[in-house]
Amino acid sequence: MKRRFWYIIIPLVLLVGFVVVRVVITGGKSPLNQMGMFSDSLLVQLPEDKGLAQKELERARKALAKIEPSKSYIVIDTHANMIFLRTEDSILIKATCSTGSGGELIDSVTGRRWSFATPRGVFKITSKQADPWWRKPDWAFLEDNEPIPSDPSQRLDPEMLGAFAMGFGDNYYIHGTIYERLLGVSVTHGCVRVGSDDLKKLYDMVPIGMPVYIF
Amino acid sequence: MVPTARWITRPLCTVLVCAVVLTCQKKHSEQTSLPESGNNKGEHQRTELEYRLLQAELALVKSDSLYLVLNLKQNELQLKLKGVVVWNSPINLIETDSQEPEKFAKRFQGGKELLIRPISYKYLFTAQNKTPDSILVIISDAVKAKPELMQRDVPARFQLLWGYGLILEVRTDIKGIPKSKFKSTIVEVREALRRPFGEARIVVKMDPDDALTLYRAAQPGLPTLLYPPL
Numbered sequence: 001m002k003r004r005f006w007y008i009i010i011p012l013v014l015l016v017g018f019v020v021v022r023v024v025i026t027g028g029k030s031p032l033n034q035m036g037m038f039s040d041s042l043l044v045q046l047p048e049d050k051g052l053a054q055k056e057l058e059r060a061r062k063a064l065a066k067i068e069p070s071k072s073y074i075v076i077d078t079h080a081n082m083i084f085l086r087t088e089d090s091i092l093i094k095a096t097c098s099t100g101s102g103g104e105l106i107d108s109v110t111g112r113r114w115s116f117a118t119p120r121g122v123f124k125i126t127s128k129q130a131d132p133w134w135r136k137p138d139w140a141f142l143e144d145n146e147p148i149p150s151d152p153s154q155r156l157d158p159e160m161l162g163a164f165a166m167g168f169g170d171n172y173y174i175h176g177t178i179y180e181r182l183l184g185v186s187v188t189h190g191c192v193r194v195g196s197d198d199l200k201k202l203y204d205m206v207p208i209g210m211p212v213y214i215f
Numbered sequence: 216m217v218p219t220a221r222w223i224t225r226p227l228c229t230v231l232v233c234a235v236v237l238t239c240q241k242k243h244s245e246q247t248s249l250p251e252s253g254n255n256k257g258e259h260q261r262t263e264l265e266y267r268l269l270q271a272e273l274a275l276v277k278s279d280s281l282y283l284v285l286n287l288k289q290n291e292l293q294l295k296l297k298g299v300v301v302w303n304s305p306i307n308l309i310e311t312d313s314q315e316p317e318k319f320a321k322r323f324q325g326g327k328e329l330l331i332r333p334i335s336y337k338y339l340f341t342a343q344n345k346t347p348d349s350i351l352v353i354i355s356d357a358v359k360a361k362p363e364l365m366q367r368d369v370p371a372r373f374q375l376l377w378g379y380g381l382i383l384e385v386r387t388d389i390k391g392i393p394k395s396k397f398k399s400t401i402v403e404v405r406e407a408l409r410r411p412f413g414e415a416r417i418v419v420k421m422d423p424d425d426a427l428t429l430y431r432a433a434q435p436g437l438p439t440l441l442y443p444p445l
Contacts, residue, residue: 060266073299
C-alpha cells in the first residue's frame with residue numbers, strides 16, 4: 001500500500017518539478033513562441049552570380065530610397081503628446097500638443113456613437129486656414145447637454161480653433177486652442193491641439209501636401 | 216538514511232539532473248547554432264546581409280504598422296512608420312560590457328540569421344505619473360473622458376524582451392515609484408536564474424520623454440528589426 005503511494009507521488013513530483021523549472025527558465029512561454037520567428041529575413045537569398053547579386057541589391061536599395069522622404073515631414077507622437085516637424089536626421093520644430101482622449105460618446109436617444117481618438121498612420125496636409133471657425137458637430141452639443149440647433153449659424157464658433165488650422169485625414173485638424181494649460185494631456189476629440197506660438201511656426205513652414213505620420 | 220527521506224530526495228535529484236541536462240542541451244544547441252563572427256565574413260556575406268536587411272525592411276514597410284529598429288551599427292534606436300523615422304534615440308550604454316551589443320546581435324539572429332523578431336514582453340519596474348491624479352479628475356470632468364485614459368506613466372526603468380534571453384533595459388534620470396515590488400523581485404530572480412544559461416542584456420540610459428514614447432509604443436508583438444554592429 002505504502003509502495004503504491006510512492007508510485008503515484010514520484011511521477012507527480014517529477015511533473016511539478018519540470019513545470020516549475022520550465023516556468024522559471026522560460027517565463028512560461030514555449031520556446032516556439034519565444035522565437036517569434038519572422039521568416040522574411042530567412043527566405044531571401046542573394047543570387048550566387050556577382051553581377052546578378054549587385055543588380056538585385058541595387059534594386060532593393062532603390063526601392064527603400066524611394067520610400068524615404070526627401071523633404072521635411074510632420075510627426076505626431078500620441079504617446080508623449082508631442083508634435084515634430086522633422087527630417088530623417090534632424091528635428092526642426094518640437095512642440096507639446098494634445099491628442100485624442102480615446103474616450104467614447106453614445107447618444108442615448110439615437111444610439112449614435114463617436115470615438116475620440118487621433119487616427120494613426122500616414123496622412124497629408126490637405127488644407128490650411130487662417131482664423132478658422134469651428135462648425136460644431138452634433139457630439140459637441142450632446143457633450144454639453146445642449147439641444148442640437150437646426151440653424152447652421154448656431155454651430156459656428158470663431159474662438160475654439162485658435163489662429164490657424166491645418167487639415168489632414170478625414171476632417172481632422174492641427175489647430176490652436178483656448179485651453180493651452182491642457183497641452184500635453186490627451187484630451188481632444190481626435191484633432192491635434194498646439195500652443196499658439198508653435199502653431200504659428202508650423203503654419204508658416206508646412207505646405208499643403210506635406211506628409212503627416214501619426215503613431 | 217530513513218526510507219521516506221530517500222523517496223523524497225531521489226525524485227528531487229532526478230528533477231535537478233533533468234533540468235541541468237535540458238538547459239545544458241539548450242545552451243549547447245544555441246552556441247552551436249550561432250553564426251560566425253562578423254570579422255570573418257567575406258564580401259559576399261556582407262552584401263548578402265545588406266540585401267537581407269533591405270528586404271526585411273521592405274517587408275516591414277509593406278505592413279503599414281509601426282516597427283522598432285535596433286541599429287547597433289549607428290548606435291541608435293528608431294521607431295519607423297512606412298520606412299520613415301518617426302522617433303529616434305541614441306543608444307547610451309550603461310552597466311553594459313562593450314562586447315554585449317555584438318553578443319546581443321548574435322543571439323538575436325540565432326542560427327537562422329533572423330533580422331526581425333517581435334517584442335514578446337515588456338516590464339515596467341519603476342515609473343512616475345505624468346499628471347497628478349487630482350488634476351486629471353478635474354480635467355476628465357471638463358472633457359468627459361476617463362482620467363485613467365489620460366494618465367501617462369513616465370517610466371523610470373523598464374525592460375523590453377524578445378524571448379530567447381534578449382533584454383533591453385531602459386533607465387532614465389527620474390526617480391520612479393516601484394509598480395510592484397513583488398513582481399519586480401520575481402522578474403529579477405527569474406533573470407538571475409536564467410543568466411548562467413545564456414542571455415544578452417543591454418542597458419541604456421534615455422531621456423524621460425524618449426523613454427515615455429518607447430515604453431508606450433513598444434507593445435508586445437511590435438516587430439523589431441536588427442542592424443547588427445558589424
